[in-house]
Amino acid sequence: MKKEDFKAAGREIMMSVPRITVTGNSGLYIENHKGIEVYTRELIRLSTSEGSVSIEGHDLNIDAVRVSDIFISGIIGKIEFEF
């Protein structure tokens, strides 16, 4: 592995950059979030080290939440970054 690749791979670990995993349009898993800013059935906005992440959709639900990761289910329409 090149030095640049190693740096890129470890960035989210070293700098707590959010990592987002989307499953179809029905599930979303975010690591390294810093807290919930807004939660409604249509919008969830999370705070991260690099700004906010907004998830828009319908029937949004927080299935599980821990201090650094969160699992959101529902019908996801849009994911927006505000840096």
Next chain:
Amino acid sequence: MLNKFFNFLKGYVIIEISGQNPERFINICLRRGIRLSSVERRGGAMITRIYIRDLRHAADVRRKTKVRIHILKKRGVKNFIKRYKKRVLFAVCAALAAAAVYQSSRHIWTVEINGVKDADITRIAQLLEENGIYTGASKSKLLPIGDIKNNILADYPEISWLWVYMEGTKARVEVFERRAHHEIVDKHIPCDIVSSGEGVIKKLTVKAGRPAVAAGDAVTYGDTLISGQIDANGAEGTNKRLLVHALGEVSAYTMHSAEKDEPLYDEIRTPTGAVKRYITLEIFGKKYDLFRGMAEDYADYDIKTDCYELTLPMFGYTGLSVTSQKHIEVQPEREPVSEELAAARARDALEEEIAKTLTPLARRTDERLEYKKVSDDIIRVKCTMSFIENIGTEEIIKE
């Protein structure tokens, strides 16, 4: 499932958080290590689950964030015991029911036999019973399944393999029947090759023995085709008879036919909408009808049977099942079918019947289908098929 079970063991409450900023309450809870799950927005409030042990810590957060917390439900073992500790009779009944279920799980309540076509299912059931597989038998006293299999195979050679699968309180028996095949004679035993059916010899290939027929000869069942008895001249001019194990292949033109009656109509059974349902409860092998006699109110009806077995995870069949038998009234109507179509339908069934009588690797050469009307709505169909097949079979020479 497992998560829910552990949550139940630990005990949790479902709370409603309302106020100015419930998100802040959740964030602080997370930072303080208070676990929350299934956070749901309902109107202006949030509903979430929290462990009972964390509730006191959450109260501190509530004061800080100035939200209101309302406990909606309490769940868990502690709460369950607290609620029911004064109801002694209930506890005793629950304990007795648990003991009864445990005790019943140690017995066989249903024996299901699968895979039987031609074998005698009553005989198999009897052999299973002799080997300890019957309704009400204790599972702890069972012989090893391998021994049960060996005992039954020894007593009933028509089946080639059998195994008993224990599924909770159900014993599922899978049976494989032995397929008919020619008896193989040891190569050191003198034998003839005889005809296993009727036909005209096409080709005779003799590897050992003396040919008893030639190409073009008509043979019938049991005729010797290749003889294992060879006449040999002795050293002093005397005739000597040698017995050998005849070997060879005899292909012959054979003909097989079968016939059946076929209706000249299709019966369309249209449900009228009237249905009668008869429920039978089965408890540990005993059946209890939840009705008084089956009324035969309908002139024509179809029967549909559904069986619902109560099975539990990690336990299997509990010995409790409900059987629903529906009598669905139908209005039968006859749609006429052409003679050609009826004959073609009968042909498929007749071909299957003929196939059962063939030797392996038989090759079809010709086919004839004849039919005639025997009544206004029935035709008699006869299918005749010609084959080339090996009709030779070994037969031990009796001295």
